[in-house]
Amino acid sequence: MLEPKEIPQRRLPRYGFHGHTEKLNGRLAMLGFIALLVVEFRLGHGLLIW
Template structure:
């Protein structure tokens, strides 16, 4: 005797609402990741050139 049970379905599906102003979490994460990539790129260029890019001549 085999009985198959159906999965329970929620009666109310939550909707995600993004904030309309202020600091957004996803924007801050993207900005932080871009800053980290830029910093690593700056270090790579400085190692490749042999001197710093932010040094006054």
């Protein structure tokens, strides 16, 4: 049986729902939420006061 000389490399897609992009989006959302809590704590009130 012949073995291939080169092993094909899988390239990551540029767009769409994929594991690495979803993890990055979740981490950035968590950082934004923590930053919002810090700002609200420092101001003494929420940012969305009417």
